[in-house]
Amino acid sequence: MVKKQFANFLVSGTIGFITDSAILHVLIYAFGMGDITARICSFLVAVHVTWLCNRRLTFAILTAPTWSEYRGYMLSNTAIAALNILLYSIFLQFIPACWYRHLLAVSMATGITMFINFSWMKFMVFRR
Numbered sequence: 011m012v013k014k015q016f017a018n019f020l021v022s023g024t025i026g027f028i029t030d031s032a033i034l035h036v037l038i039y040a041f042g043m044g045d046i047t048a049r050i051c052s053f054l055v056a057v058h059v060t061w062l063c064n065r066r067l068t069f070a071i072l073t074a075p076t077w078s079e080y081r082g083y084m085l086s087n088t089a090i091a092a093l094n095i096l097l098y099s100i101f102l103q104f105i106p107a108c109w110y111r112h113l114l115a116v117s118m119a120t121g122i123t124m125f126i127n128f129s130w131m132k133f134m135v136f137r138r
Contacts, residue, residue: 012132015068019128022063027120030056031113038112045102045112049095057087069136083135090130094123 030052037048061083065071097119105111 016128018068022060022068025063026056026060029059031116034112046099049098053091064131086130086135090123090127094119097122
């Protein structure tokens with residue numbers, strides 16, 4: 011069961027990662043937004059997308075979503091987001107300027123926080 015959930019979590023995460031990266035790229039390169047502001051905005055959209063994917067695909071919750079569940083998901087992701095954005099900003103300091111710099115920093119930060127996030131979602135948010 012955990013292996014299947016983790017595999018589905020990776021699929022949900024990939025959808026969220028693509029959402030996150032695409033929005034980040036557009037905000038920085040099309041709208042000239044700063045690195046951290048753009049990252050916060052893109053992360054917020056991606057968290058909403060992953061909430062929808064995780065509740066249906068990863069944890070197979072078929073009941074209607076509740077405000078309490080959504081709030082819990084968003085609040086729990088705030089701590090993970092803080093770590094993710096901190097790592098992103100640190101990685102940006104070491105990656106030379108190039109077109110894929112932000113994508114690489116997001117990838118590395120997300121890769122590190124993914125395991126913490128899965129454990130938290132499984133045992134705290136979607137523990138039904």
